[in-house]
Amino acid sequence: MSRYSKRMEHIRASEIREILKLTQRPGLISFAGGLPAPELFPVKELIEINEEVLKNHSNQALQYGLTEGYGPLRKAIAKRMEKVHVKTHGENILVISGSQQGLDFTAKIFLDKDDVVLCESPTYLGAINAFKAYEPKFVEVETDEDGMVMEDLEKKLKENKNIKLIYVIPDFQNPSGITWSINRRKKLVELANKYDVVIVEDSPYGELRFEGEILPAVMHYDTQDRVIFLGTFSKTLCPGMRIGWVAASKEILNKYILVKQGADLQSSTITQMEIARFMEEYDYDGHIEKIKEVYGKRRDLMMDTIKKEFPEGIKYNYPEGGLFTWIELPEYIDTRKLALKALEENVAFIPGGSFYPNGGHENAFRLNFSNMEEDRIVEGIKRLGKVLKEELHQ
Amino acid sequence: MSRYSKRMEHIRASEIREILKLTQRPGLISFAGGLPAPELFPVKELIEINEEVLKNHSNQALQYGLTEGYGPLRKAIAKRMEKVHVKTHGENILVISGSQQGLDFTAKIFLDKDDVVLCESPTYLGAINAFKAYEPKFVEVETDEDGMVMEDLEKKLKENKNIKLIYVIPDFQNPSGITWSINRRKKLVELANKYDVVIVEDSPYGELRFEGEILPAVMHYDTQDRVIFLGTFSKTLCPGMRIGWVAASKEILNKYILVKQGADLQSSTITQMEIARFMEEYDYDGHIEKIKEVYGKRRDLMMDTIKKEFPEGIKYNYPEGGLFTWIELPEYIDTRKLALKALEENVAFIPGGSFYPNGGHENAFRLNFSNMEEDRIVEGIKRLGKVLKEELHQ
Numbered sequence: 001m002s003r004y005s006k007r008m009e010h011i012r013a014s015e016i017r018e019i020l021k022l023t024q025r026p027g028l029i030s031f032a033g034g035l036p037a038p039e040l041f042p043v044k045e046l047i048e049i050n051e052e053v054l055k056n057h058s059n060q061a062l063q064y065g066l067t068e069g070y071g072p073l074r075k076a077i078a079k080r081m082e083k084v085h086v087k088t089h090g091e092n093i094l095v096i097s098g099s100q101q102g103l104d105f106t107a108k109i110f111l112d113k114d115d116v117v118l119c120e121s122p123t124y125l126g127a128i129n130a131f132k133a134y135e136p137k138f139v140e141v142e143t144d145e146d147g148m149v150m151e152d153l154e155k156k157l158k159e160n161k162n163i164k165l166i167y168v169i170p171d172f173q174n175p176s177g178i179t180w181s182i183n184r185r186k187k188l189v190e191l192a193n194k195y196d197v198v199i200v201e202d203s204p205y206g207e208l209r210f211e212g213e214i215l216p217a218v219m220h221y222d223t224q225d226r227v228i229f230l231g232t233f234s235k236t237l238c239p240g241m242r243i244g245w246v247a248a249s250k251e252i253l254n255k256y257i258l259v260k261q262g263a264d265l266q267s268s269t270i271t272q273m274e275i276a277r278f279m280e281e282y283d284y285d286g287h288i289e290k291i292k293e294v295y296g297k298r299r300d301l302m303m304d305t306i307k308k309e310f311p312e313g314i315k316y317n318y319p320e321g322g323l324f325t326w327i328e329l330p331e332y333i334d335t336r337k338l339a340l341k342a343l344e345e346n347v348a349f350i351p352g353g354s355f356y357p358n359g360g361h362e363n364a365f366r367l368n369f370s371n372m373e374e375d376r377i378v379e380g381i382k383r384l385g386k387v388l389k390e391e392l393h394q
Numbered sequence: 395m396s397r398y399s400k401r402m403e404h405i406r407a408s409e410i411r412e413i414l415k416l417t418q419r420p421g422l423i424s425f426a427g428g429l430p431a432p433e434l435f436p437v438k439e440l441i442e443i444n445e446e447v448l449k450n451h452s453n454q455a456l457q458y459g460l461t462e463g464y465g466p467l468r469k470a471i472a473k474r475m476e477k478v479h480v481k482t483h484g485e486n487i488l489v490i491s492g493s494q495q496g497l498d499f500t501a502k503i504f505l506d507k508d509d510v511v512l513c514e515s516p517t518y519l520g521a522i523n524a525f526k527a528y529e530p531k532f533v534e535v536e537t538d539e540d541g542m543v544m545e546d547l548e549k550k551l552k553e554n555k556n557i558k559l560i561y562v563i564p565d566f567q568n569p570s571g572i573t574w575s576i577n578r579r580k581k582l583v584e585l586a587n588k589y590d591v592v593i594v595e596d597s598p599y600g601e602l603r604f605e606g607e608i609l610p611a612v613m614h615y616d617t618q619d620r621v622i623f624l625g626t627f628s629k630t631l632c633p634g635m636r637i638g639w640v641a642a643s644k645e646i647l648n649k650y651i652l653v654k655q656g657a658d659l660q661s662s663t664i665t666q667m668e669i670a671r672f673m674e675e676y677d678y679d680g681h682i683e684k685i686k687e688v689y690g691k692r693r694d695l696m697m698d699t700i701k702k703e704f705p706e707g708i709k710y711n712y713p714e715g716g717l718f719t720w721i722e723l724p725e726y727i728d729t730r731k732l733a734l735k736a737l738e739e740n741v742a743f744i745p746g747g748s749f750y751p752n753g754g755h756e757n758a759f760r761l762n763f764s765n766m767e768e769d770r771i772v773e774g775i776k777r778l779g780k781v782l783k784e785e786l787h788q
Contacts, residue, residue, distance in 0.1 A: 003558070003592060004649060005506045005528070011652045021460065038453035046456075050444045059432035062440075062632035066415065097491055097636075101658040108527065112399045130656040133502065134399070164397070198397060238456035240663035242491075255398060258405045262524040264495040268662060269634035 010132045022348065029380035032348040034174065034235075034323050035371040040291055041238045042278070049277045053270060061270040067261045069095025069245075070272035076279040077231070077245050084206045085216035086229065088247050094256045097267045099204055099232040099244035102256075103130035105263070106165065106200050106228065109255045111136045116163040118156055120148055122326075122355035122364070124174045124202065127167060136164070138357035145317060147180030150187045157195040166192060166199045170218055171206045172322025175355045175366035179320055182215060189221040198252075199227045204235050207288055209321035210296035225249035233275060235323065235370075236288055241271045295323070295370050301377050302369040309385030311392050323370040326352070328363065333391060335365045341391070345383040404526045416742065423774035426742040428568065428629075428717050429765040434685055435632045436672065443671045447664060455664040461655045463489025463639075464666035470673040471625065471639050478600045479610035480623065482641050488650045491661045493598055493638035496624040496650075497524035499657070500559065500594050503649045505530045510557040512550055514542055516720075516749035516758070518568045518596065521561060530558070532751035539711060541574030544581045551589040560586060560593045564612055565600045566716025569749045569760035573714055576609060583615040592646075593621045598629050601682055603715035604690035619643035627669060629717065629764075630682055635665045689717070689764050695771050696763040703779030705786050717764040720746070722757065727785060729759045735785070739777040 002008075022028070053061050068074065074090035081088055096102050103126065111117070111134040119127070121140035128138070139160055142152035147170060157163060168188065170180035180188075192199050201218045209215075219227040225248075232244035246256050260266070278284060299319060306316060306327075315328040329335065335351040342349060352364030369377060396402075416422070447455050462468065468484035475482050490496050497520065505511070505528040513521070515534035522532070533554055536546035541564060551557060562582065564574035574582075586593050595612045603609075613621040619642075626638035640650050654660070672678060693713060700710060700721075709722040723729065729745040736743060746758030763771060 003504070003590075005502065005504055005509075005558075007506075008503060008649060008652075011656065013652060013655065033458065035458055038457050041452055041456040043448050043452040043456075046452075047445050047448045050448070051441050054437050054441045054444070058435055058437040058440075060634075062435040062437075062634040063432050064427065064429055064628075064633045097658045097661075100656075104657045108399065109402060110397070110399055112401075115399075126656075126659070133653065133656055164399075196397075234458075239458045240454075240456040242658065242660070242662045255402060258402075258407060259527070261407065262405065262494075262520075262527055263498045263657070264491045264636065265520070266636070267491075268636045268665060271662065271665070 007133050007135055010135055028346050028348055029372060029376050030348040031367040031380060032350050033371060034368055036235055036239065037294060037370055040294060042287055045278060045282050049274045053273050061273050063269060065266055065269040067257055067266045070276060073272045073276035076276050081247060083214060085220040092247055092250060092253055094246045094253055094260060095267050095272055096244050096246060097242045098234055099202060099230040100126055102230040102244060102246050103127045105256050105259045107131045107134040108259050110164045116160045118163060118166045120168060122175055122352060124169055125354045128357045140358060145178050147184040150184060154191055157191060163197050166197055169202045171203055172319050175324055176326040177317045177319030177322060177324045185218045186221050188218060192226055193224055201227055202230045204232045205322035207236060208292055208295060210292055210299060211320055228252060243267060243271055243275055298369045298377055301374055302381060305378050305381040309382050311389045313392055323368050325367050327365050327367060331363050334362045336362060338391060341387050342384060345387055347380045347383045401527050401529055404529055422740050422742055423766060423770050424742040425761040425774060426744050427765060428762055430629055430633060431688060431764055434688060436681055439672060439676050443668045447667050455667050457663060459660055459663040461651055461660045464670060467666045467670035470670050475641060477608060479614040486641055486644060486647055488640045488647055488654060489661050489666055490638050490640060491636045492628055493596060493624040493626040494520055496638060496640045497521045499650050499653045501525045501528040502653050504558045510554045512557060512560045514562060516569055516746060518563055519748045522751045534752060539572050541578040544578060548585055551585060557591050560591055563596045565597055566713050569718055570720040571711050571713030571716060571718045579612045580615050582612060586620055587618055595621055596624045598626045599716035601630060602686055602689060604686055604693060605714055622646060637661060637665055637669055692763045692768060692771055695768055696775060699772050699775040703776050705783045707786060717762050719761050721759050721761060725757050728756045730756060732785060735781050736778060739781055741774045741777045
């Protein structure tokens with residue numbers, strides 16, 4: 001008998017976290033991580049806030065608090081969700097330690113061994129890893145530039161038993177950069193209602209739209225309390241503080257609260273108080289505008305340089321927001337090998353195969369454009385273009 | 395088919411967390427939570443440290459970091475473990491979000507459904523709740539004032555199949571306040587070796603000894619890399635920051651790192667940097683001395699007042715450190731009902747039944763002495779004495 005549980009056989013190191021270790025090497029141009037631009041972190045504001053919170057509220061800020069989260073933060077988050085057209089209340093929000101924790105909790109709450117998760121193809125690597133610990137089956141649903149293909153979704157809803165979750169990232173998807181159309185969002189809710197399945201809407205980037213209007217979240221179309229929304233401050237404020245949230249009906253949220261209690265009691269009290277104050281007393285809107293401006297320029301520059309420097313025979317998408325774009329190469333290219341060649345040129349990206357829970361698709365890769373400054377984006381894409389030209393039969 | 399996973403049937407709200415909600419009511423004298431004294435939080439130092447970290451290292455502090463934790467903190471923790479006579483290294487330390495997270499991870503890594511956990515009787519409620527999500531069987535081992543009774547431990551090691559873990563809190567146990575003798579610690583390791591079982595040593599209070607010498611951790615006696623040590627800053631610094639650690643062999647620690655990756659990627663970067671600086675550059679020893687002095691006085695005052703004010707026919711232990719003492723009443727008393735009567739007098743405690751995974755033992759309760767100031771301890775114990783005198787047939 002193994003000393004470990006059976007579930008441990010399914011848990012592998014995330015390729016992203018392993019590559020991130022490499023990217024700490026100096027001089028590397030990294031398009032690998034999903035790292036925000038550190039020069040945009042609101043440092044001066046956080047120093048002020050921390051001092052105010054500790055000077056006036058240390059007894060509360062450094063003490064245990066409620067599992068549900070700090071009341072004013074829950075309220076501020078509920079109000080903020082109006083930006084994605086969701087009407088909700090503080091009591092429907094649980095504060096968690098980054099939305100990754102929400103993925104782990106979701107699996108814990110819903111998945112028994114061999115239950116089915118329907119997901120986009122490709123889908124977020126971190127979700128695959130979090131879910132795998134609970135030994136589900138992943139069924140990938142065909143996904144195009146408007147989201148899951150609804151005919152294929154319905155086919156798979158019909159074909160499979162024990163479907164517990166439909167997991168989607170509707171805005172500026174990680175890794176593909178695509179955004180679901182409004183029609184697909186509506187239809188997704190209709191099908192979930194018809195087949196009585198819970199939808200998990202993972203939305204780390206929803207507010208980071210560089211052009212056009214923010215689209216209503218899938219949760220906006222929910223009529224039967226079946227959408228669970230995962231949000232985070234990692235991309236709009238900073239990831240180092242590890243604060244995110246779950247929004248759900250009270251019945252479902254209560255399950256998350258129970259699981260949170262056993263998992264780590266609560267998220268950091270002081271950090272919650274700080275973020276609440278940042279949202280209430282500082283210019284959070286203005287801060288996000290600044291991020292969008294900088295990332296929008298970086299996106300433009302990356303896409304323009306790709307157009308100029310990458311060889312023919314390559315497909316890529318044009319993300320309207322978020323942090324990533326996605327490159328598809330001819331099928332004979334293995335991007336795991338390509339990644340090693342790119343590293344020789346001091347450029348990093350994440351090979352696409354990791355984003356398919358059932359494997360395959362080694363001919364794509366993900367590029368991040370938020371973390372590198374403009375000249376390094378140009379230089380990095382040029383170097384990648386050179387590597388690609390060597391590898392592709394022209 | 396339920397929409398939720400089967401494990402959710404086992405997860406209940408923690409009585410402690412529910413009672414903690416009540417204790418926010420003004421004027422209540424609470425011996426319920428395991429809350430440290432907020433007036434001892436090193437507020438001035440944390441303001442200085444936060445400013446220094448954000449002014450000079452914001453790019454790192456607010457960004458994603460490695461799952462394993464912040465290197466200098468891992469080193470400082472490893473060094474600190476010399477206090478409990480454990481020699482280890484930074485690479486053997488994983489930083490987690492409070493030791494509660496270590497309990498959840500432990501269960502995830504080791505327990506399949508119906509696997510057996512041997513534990514003290516009573517044992518920590520938070521561990522019971524964390525473990526229950528993974529559907530194990532709890533086998534309680536007879537426990538006296540020196541720790542688990544070794545004859546009973548060996549009996550249960552022989553009798554049960556699929557024993558995966560022996561879970562112990564050897565110092566100032568929660569809830570009983572007892573401390574394991576050195577002989578029992580040695581014998582525990584011997585038996586674990588003989589029956590090839592992993593030991594989880596949960597040690598949130600090891601350094602908070604008010605008299606005599608700190609005893610070597612169980613891990614000190616480990617010769618086969620089978621002890622996993624869970625530590626925390628919640629009681630020696632503050633709980634609101636949510637930082638703890640796992641110390642283990644590299645093979646075992648690697649499992650924890652994998653699980654941490656899926657569960658929440660990493661603990662707060664900035665908080666880790668702050669605690670590392672507090673340990674390296676401030677008087678952490680002096681800070682702990684101050685805590686010990688204050689808690690030692692509160693313990694004395696509580697025990698003296700209990701002696702004076704509680705009726706005959708009650709057993710209680712004398713904790714040499716930590717945060718709790720434990721009161722045993724005649725068997726005809728139900729302390730869940732007693733707790734309601736005490737609340738009418740504005741005094742709160744945790745009924746003992748919650749600390750027995752297999753139920754029973756409703757005639758005991760836990761008292762915390764760290765959180766209330768001296769006059770309120772005296773007043774609260776007097777009120778409790780009055781309630782007890784009314785309830786006990788004298």
